[in-house]
Amino acid sequence: MTPPAVQLRALEKRYGEITALAGVDLSVSQGCFFGLLGPNGAGKTTSVSILSTLLRPSAGEARVLGHDVVRERPAVRRAIGIVFQESSLDTELSGRENLDLHARLYHLDDRAARIDRMLDLVGMRRDADRPVRQLSGGMRRRLEIARGLAHEPRVLFLDEPSLGLDVPARRALWGHLEVLRERRDLTLILTTHSMDEAERLCDQVAVMNAGGIAASGTPRELASSVGGDSIEIEFEDPERGASLLRSRPDVSAVSVDGRSVSLTVESAATRLPELLDVARAGGVHAVRMREANLEDAFLHYTGHRIDPEGNLD
């Protein structure tokens, strides 16, 4: 039986009076692209720091590929790669020199060829010999990813990978991460407060709030678990349309406002044609639909909206 890539059992971390993690249970299977969502201070970075052996847990257990992060530290360190939230490159050295230093610390052979492969993977071959201090934030982040992957870790942690990047740099980064899906044995654990990023990249997500896991599942499951998609139909005869729709068992929260009728349904994209058929006698003029998204789920499970910097409203 293959162990999960990451397993947390009743994991706690306290700093004096402050509780950063209050009993986290989580299991991520190998090969998964997993997203830890949550506002700043929810415990995402603390969890990653414990899993990467930088912090010791106060109680509970954390395992990476079956290895305990406290008792089997060397095995965990060999198995993981990490891309930190803040840049951790030596800015006086070039990208290639940074990667070479890393390759030496992992005692890798065939360094030059391996580094070239990594640079190609993140599209940084051309700028590899420039000092890091001359590079943009997006280029540095790509170099960090190349470094994080150079020793072929089986679990790669990415802590807020697109924080501080502009839109084109963010899209480029996502493109490079998508390519990693081809490596089936790689598990990706990314923390983010960007719902876009989680929906785009992750197979599974968990929402963290106040040091615990509030909900988990696929992005789609999580989104629809909090009330489903909403549809708004404009009718010639709204009362007639509404009563026809109310007869459907899969439709809920039907309300009439002027000529338009709003309702909620589990999966708007697949149900809409059928619903329009049923309600045709009401005289359909126009239709709008909005699919439930992770943002709704986030709002539901944390009780907060989130701004682009990850702070709660």
Next chain:
Amino acid sequence: MSRFFVDVGTIARRELLRYRRERMFLVGQILLPVLAVLLIGFGLNRPVGELGGGIDYASFLASGLLVLTISSGAIGGGYTLIQDVQQGFLRPILVAPVSRASIVIGKVAARLLLSAVLVAALIAVLALFTSLRLPRPDLALVAIGGVTLGFVAAGILLATYLRNAESFRLIAVFATLPIYFLSGMFFPVETMPSGMRALALANPLTYGVDLLRFATTGARAFPLWLDLAVVAALAALPTALAVRAFERRLAG
């Protein structure tokens, strides 16, 4: 064990790559003492006359400036370790399967190598116009090692309390100024007024200066065993304190 030495070498290699980027600074570290010897040393040569051990003032000053060069460089070298922590550079290394000790030892090893190279280069240039030579290379290495270790450690200790570069530089200058002037670097300890001499005798660097002066000119003010004992203590005590401070810093 061999893995440990490879890691020490890797960390040292990174430091040396960084020094390579600071070539101009290193050239300055050689030019400045040479200029001081030419302008001050020879300016004072005649009024001062022959000093204890039969050397002239230019040679006396030249040997003292060797210590100034390595100690001021080393204290800044200690600071870069804390800078690495602050700038996050150490985090990926701490996650790698590398022992903590190899990080500190690698950094210190690079600094020791640099100190030795600087002293060798300075002696080569200063030998052209002073009586500076290298009759006791073994003792020179001990002095270079002790002073470098002691000051790297002092830099680490200072930097754990002073987090920003400006205040570090300011305090480093003010804290080291009396230590340098009361070490026999610029003028002999024997002829100082009694109160000043008492402070100089209590200053561990005094014995490092004396040891390197003996190794390069043959002149010395104190018994050899005393120089060696104090230099060993100068290396050991701050290093022990710095390792503890560094580990606490990493734990936080």
